[in-house]
Amino acid sequence: MDYFIHKNLGGFLRRELDFYIKNEIIRLDDIEAADAPRVDEYLKKLRVLRKIARRIIDFLAQLEDFQKKLWLKKKFVIETQYCITLDRIPESFYPEIAANDRQREEWIKLFAIDDIKADMAQPGYSKPLTVDFLRANPFLTVDTRLLHEDTKEKLIASLVDLDESCSGILLHGDNFQALNLAQTRLSKQIKSVYIDPPYNTDAGPIAYKNGYRSSSWCSLMADRLAITPPLMSADGVLCATIDDYQQRELSYLIEQQFGQDNLLGTIAVRINPSGRPVPSGLAQAHEYAIFARNTSAGELEKLPRSEKQSARYKQEDENGNFMWELFRKRGSNSERKDRPSLFYPLYVMGDSIRAPKMRWDEDKRVWKDIEPPKQGEVVVYPLDDSGSERTWRGKPSNVAGAPENYKAKTNDDGSITVYYKFRPGSEGVLPPTNWIDSKYSATEHGTGVLKHFFTGVSPFTYPKSIYAVEDCLRVSGLGDSQYALDYFGGSGTTGHAVINLNREDGGNRKYALVEMGAYFDTVLKPRIQKAAYSKDWNEGKPVSREGISHCLKYIRLESFEDTLNNLQLPDTPRLNVSATDSSEMARDYLLKYWLEFETTGSPSLLNVREFSDPTAYTLKVKQPGSDAQVEKTIDLVETFNWLIGLHVAHLDQPRRYAIEMVRETDPELPQDQDTRWRATSIKEREDGEFWFRAVEGHVLRVPGDELSRERVLVIWRKLTGHSGRDQAALEAWLGKRGINPRESEFARIYVNGNHALPSDGEAALRVQLIEQTFAQRMWEDA
Template sequence: MSKQKDQFIALLGELFQLNQPELDFGLYRILHARSAQIKTFIDTELGSEIDAHFAGQSQSNAHDALEAARVKVAETLGEDAFLPTGELKPEYRGTKVGKELELAQQHARDGGGVLADDAQVYEHLYRFFSRYYDKGDFMSKRYFVAENDSRAAPYAVPYDGREVMLHWANKDQYYIKSSEALSNFTFELTAAQAKELGPQSGFDFLPPATTPLKVHFRLAAAAEGEHNNVKEGQERFFIIHAAEPLKLETNDKGLPELVVQFDYRPDSTKSGQAGTWQQKRLAEAEQVVGEQLANLVFKHPELRSFEQPLFAPAPTDKQPNRTLLAKYLGKFIAPHTMDYFIHKNLGGFLRRELDFYIKNEIIRLDDIEADDAPRVDEYLKKLRVLRKIARRIIAFLAQLEDFQKKLWLKKKFVIDTQYFIPLALVPERLHSEVFENPAQQADWKKHKLSGSSEKKTGQILSAPEFIKQNPGLIVDTSLFNSDFKQKAIAQIPNLDDETNGILLNSDNFQGLSLIKRHFQDKINSIFIDPPYNTGKNDFPYKDNYQHSSWMSMMQDRCNLAKDLLSPKGLFSVQIGDEETANVRCVFDSIFAERKNSIIVRRGIKNVQAQFDDIDRLSLGHDTIHTYSKCSGLRLPHLKQTLDEEKPGKWDTFWRGTDRKTMRYELLGITPETGQWRWEINRALRAVKAYDEYLQNESARKTLDEYYIENLQAGVDLDFVKLSDEGVAQYYVPPQAARLVSDNWLDIAASGNITDFQHEKSLPMLQRLISWSSDKNDWTLDYFAGSGSTGHAALSMPDSRRFILIEMGEHFEKVLTPRIKNAIYQKSLEAPKESKIVKIQRLESFEDTLNNLQLPDTPRLNSSTPESSEMTRDYMLKYWLEFETTGSPSLLRMV
């Protein structure tokens, strides 16, 4: 086997995700289950076809062609055309036969041309596919010309002719990375040990056919599929779960499986470098697993088969005593740097690039012009073989990518739904059950209700008495069984109308997809505070693609959110200096109109104060960019209440602007230049109104009192008079508020109600929400963080309804308790206004992959020769879709 073929086989193993057969989770598990069929397909479709086409051919063809060219030169020019060294004399090199000889010599040096043998076909296949693949992702880099020693490879940007076009490296891809930490890692111990013994040759990606020994690493503190939030910057460590580090599970075939449980949390005992400390914690974990496994084996002898391979040697130069367990612990805790993207149309992209590659980097016009017809025909046949094989590989890769795209885009299932329900809406027949629930009683005490379940005499209050003393009580259905929850919500006639808030524990892309149908064009205010992408672990990005990863993440989610925004709604995004320019570029390309870029105050860290000079000024502001989906949207004035009301005053009615139609006689004056402030009819009414005030009310009321009295009656009066100096003046009413500009440095952007690192201030959020929405309108935040937006919406005097989407573990620890506390505050202040809040948890993309199932045997019988064409089409296009039909994550809802 040629070096080029070996190289390409290794690449195929990576492309088809078969290079790690011991991994047994997600798509790895599905592909490994059919690795025998994939191996047969590759051998048949790739190896056999190329080998058959090049059978019997050798590099002697090139030397035969060279000898024929020499003979032709001698016949045409004579033997004296050659130097004693055998080379053609310089004066004959420009002749037709001289050029043919030179080309034949080049072919012989190259081994017979660009496609002389199968090694060069494999070389071109490797070069083509490897240039687009990078650690689990296909990058949309459109190559324009080949790279050489003197020129870096430039790329072609697709351009559609518009005046200005925005493009970035990952524009054609969905960003799917919510975290760099896996919550569920599974490997097959037998296959892992076999891999450690040495690599398999050829296309053999199969593990040994023995009883599988599966080992799972799981996060005990988080449910399956949960990830840490992309905005959370606190340093955390994988620490063996103290309460139950090891446990035994049995699969559906009755075979034992070992589960090693971890917590992923900050470590208060940490000292020294983070990496060194994590390795110390892993060494402790390995020791605990050994001790616990020995105890489990005593109770469950069937686990004895795990002991020897789990602690088998897996040394490296730097870690000569490393065990197999330590090796896979290292894989589990390492940042998961693959699979950041899913291509939106991988097949179309690679097919276009393949044709361009063949035309630009393989075909040589000199070959076609110089060779005779049979050689050209043979050359084109080889090109067709290469193109056919490459297109079949593309079809297979597109099937894998399109299947993942289908899983990513499918509506995710709601795994759990709970409610915060005002007790006033719970049927009275359930009140005693509520009152007798100790978990609910503890929750009320936790939120410091003013009432007590005991009288001052020490006697226990009855349920009706307690409820009467605490009219703002909230029932948390998560503290009850499902039967109670169903009975409680069944009696609420208009559940949607009574729902004031929705909390979604989900990736924001999936959360937005779920609510799109119900809330399309219905949300008046959207505010987001996405990761600032500072490069300090606030956003996971692919190496060398920090900003393009972030832009892809923002674009797709913004497109979904735009569909939810009402025609009169306002979309606001707060961002720091690192990505503010890219926000403008992405959002300008999506929305019809940018309204404002508002400056807000942020906390300043003067970390450079210790130095004599600095490289730049400390950053003291963030920017809130606001957008509308419809051009020409008019917004109400945004006003700020003043500490003291300013009294009314008189100001000159003349303006320096020059409109001749606004020069008319008023109070005996006609301006020669400039103009009056208002058109004539309004000005005359204002003169008359002031005369009426002087005649009828001036003795009893000040002008300010008279103006306010009329304003409260719904009449907004204007006044114009002639001053003692003979100048026309108009009345400026009393001001209880001032108009707000795009300078919001009067309020801080950061809040301090929770310990959450990126909390936003309630006054700032309330100003934004009140500007773009009215009472009971919906507001949305799909980077909800600690829940500040929901808290702000609840605590406004004329409260709004809200939707918060967040996937971090602090959804349970910070966001949900904060919203519950805000509900209690609101319900205690105004019990009759208390409404329902719904809390839902969606399956994650990781859950969807892990819930895929395959039948034990392939559904297509490919053993007969007549089925070869059907088998090829099936493997290229349909097998993944067909064989996963019926998986729990792919149930079709009717």
């Protein structure tokens, strides 16, 4: 479903109303010809018209502003799961995993483990699987979706530095909503943004509900590009690919968002060597990759030399490969006036060269006191064939310090040409503006790759060449432990490319991909799992089983449609307008405030009363491809982590405690209520009355600055309905962990439910209510 929401409908309609009245209603000729009574009657009609129209506008604006607020609300996380390779999982979990038939069947589907035969080196496939089989296949990924909830929670609790250990994040949902939710968690952390938006052509148009196809596409792109820079690091680089159909519009939108000075260039990539037929015009063989940087700190990096380029360096000495290159500079900035210090004589005898001793005159910008040549030496200056004064490529000191790196050749006409040893730098070559290598073919290395991954049939149309995406990420400068973001995730080529780069050099680059299509589950996630398990595939089966250690987190977000479907109106109106004495007040309430006021407390609008049990907050979620809705439990813990930007170090499993309590007198309490509950013992027990779950991690006080880390503790608990006992249980739990809210290593401690923890001094800033912060962060941009 498509939603088009006006950002300021009320203001727009009021301006249009005034314009309409001035240009279509008011006629100065009629006013001049009329007497005073008729003019007065005429103005009264105008006032009535304007009054009625403005009331209609107020009502329409209420509807549209409410929709806008719902759209900008940060969405709930509906589900959180992990895919973790076995090498990262403690072996104590192996027996249960081996006995899990659902996981075994998925491994057959993904990795064809039923083809693994036993030999002298390893055990083979069996039903059920054995623990030894799991040990022998460390790169099989365990999907926590297939585990019992208790096992999943214990497994996640066993992982050290949870978020840091994740190699990537997959977000299922609208990309605007995903970017909006990630504004705090990923702020200033994205090094490379690679997007391949829908091209909006007849081959792949967006299913718009109106005829303004291009303008709707531009609106879609502009809104998402607008919230991209806050996620990017100062040296972050964006690459967006597009074809001719919308290239002009996308280039303008990127320039508008990043500024002309931050445009880094456009590369034409030949993705179809034979060309794609079009109804009229030339066969289209290329598309564009537009590069822009977030700030002036961003730069494009070089590409590794191709085999063809490296083959040019056929000669070798003790310092490595080289080729003889002309020492006289050519092209731009090669004239003497450009670099006068590089215009000097060289003395040649045979094929040997030396630089004479001389002195640089800074005032006159010339070399002076030049040592005279020895007998038999020929003086050579950097003059071109026309006799124009050029420059050498290096300083005299370079020649004097290593004359063996230079040679002279006497030509047939008696002229002398000077050469130097040009070596391939380890940093590679500057990327050209046209990429024509066959490896960029989307047919062979895009569709072809997916066919190999998925039983000979490509489950996704128009995937990118894996090599094109890899090189775009290289040019963007994606380095170790840095994030690549793709919010048009598609078939997952960007995540696959990041895995390939890590496999190539053992790096720890990370990816964040966003996709809302059904192929999130059928293509994107399986492809990432397969790419980590094996580099090469054929007919859906791995060619080898040489995988890499990997952990990905995938989450599903509440959709805008879910938000609308979970609005609730009370059986009895919160405000009975018919009972009010003021008709004007009643009218204003209905026209301006009714919708927001009456839907307060709806599940999708945040009902904090339901936070008393963090495991029981539910929404009706629409099922893909149908109108059916299923009630699902919302992951409040994960949602809150994203809202506050928490980098999770440890997500503990839920724990229950049996706590013995007594009532004791507290002189600080009022005389008629001078007793309180105090815990005398606390023991962890499966049938305990009190439920707690702790999350530890850090936030960055300054986005992107790791030196500004602040430790955070989030305490979730199920409230019993007895505030006194809940408070005593909280104090006992903190005491068991040795945490004093007044003097703690945590800069922030968040707790759900009312409590009486210290609220004076530093503790007032340190201890905060989850409900209050949750509401503030969820609605701060709406």
